Amino acid sequence: MKSPEIPITDDHIHFNPRAGRGVEAAKDFWRAGGTHLFMVSLPAYSLGVLPRTGDDYREAFDETLRVAELVRGVGITVFPVLGVHPVELLKYAESVGLQAAEEIVCAGLEVAAGYVEEGLAVALKSGRPHFPVAPEIAAASERVLVRALELSADAGCALQIHAESGPCADILDLAARAGMDGSRVVKHYATPDTPLVPSFLAKQEGLAGMARAGRRFMMETDYMDENSRPGAVMGPKSVPRITRHLLESGAITPGDAWCIHAETPGRVYGVEIAL
Known part of the structure; x- marks a missing residue:
């Protein structure tokens, strides 16, 4: 879809030159x-x-910002989202114990919040395991999520949530108690039953119907950029191609597409999205 008349935005995507295609994958998205x-x-x-330590995360965050700048060189507007994946708690607990791992990932989130406050990133990411875990792991994960909500509230930014499939409605209550605006809590890899702001995979069934009904949502690929898993979860071309198909078939209107790709993410993340 060359020279689009509306922005086309992928709400959750990764680029990893070390393990994947890096900027070449970003070029696919742009083309x-x-x-x-x-x-x-x-x-x-x-x-x-x-x-x-929390400061050890700076190396990973700085690498994300370095790659983001390379992707900007393609001609794409890039909004970095920094944080800690919920599986990191489990992984680090194997070597340092659960309590120390919880302290490490919370400190990492605090460092990420500093990047947001400096204007280097627009949002945080956190969550809880999307698979069954021991009760003590679940409890620690919930505390980490609450800390992420508190930090997002303090920084005045959105929070992307990685969690189990389903509504995750309790996170709205956690957000309220943390002083976090629930309209800025995004459910990555969302299902239609969530009361959080949904970020749907581009292949989610019923996108057109939800758009026509006025449902506010965003689209994503969760492209992992790993050569060992090419195209996982969806390829980088998916959001623009599927949006083009929906528009050309008349399934959605240009106004619907504007809401998905510009108005909703702009409001949620507090950024300007325009051509």
Whole structure:
């Protein structure tokens, strides 16, 4: 979709030159008509960083910002999202114990919030495991999530949530208690039953119907950029291609597309999205 008349935004995408295609994948997004994206930091360990303090996360966050600048060179507007993937708690607990791991990831979130306050990133990411875990792991994960909500509230930014499939409605209550605006809590890899702000995979069924009904949502690929898993979760061309199909088929209107790709993310993240 060359020279799109509206922005085309991927709400959750990764680029990893160390393990994947990096900027070449970003070029695919751009050539397909993509204009804006929220580039989410990868787990620190996947970048070769095994943090033992919050400051150790800076190496992973700085790498995310470095790659973001390379992607901007393609002609894409990039909004970095920094934080700690919930699986990191489990991984670090294996070597340092659960209590120390909880302290490490919370400190990492505090460092990420500093990047937001400096204007280097637009949002935080956190969450809880999307698979069954021991009760003590679940409790620690919930405390980390609450800390992320508190930090997002203090920084005045949005929070992307990685969590189990389903509504996750209790997170709205956690957000309220943390002083966090629930309209800025985004459920990554969302299902339609969530009361959080949904970020749907581009292949989610019923996108057109939800758009026509006035449902506010965003679209994502969760592209992982790993050569060992090419195209996982969806390829970088997916959001622009599927949006183009929906528009050309008449399934959605240009106004619907504007709401998905510009108005909603602009409001949630507090950024300007325009061509």
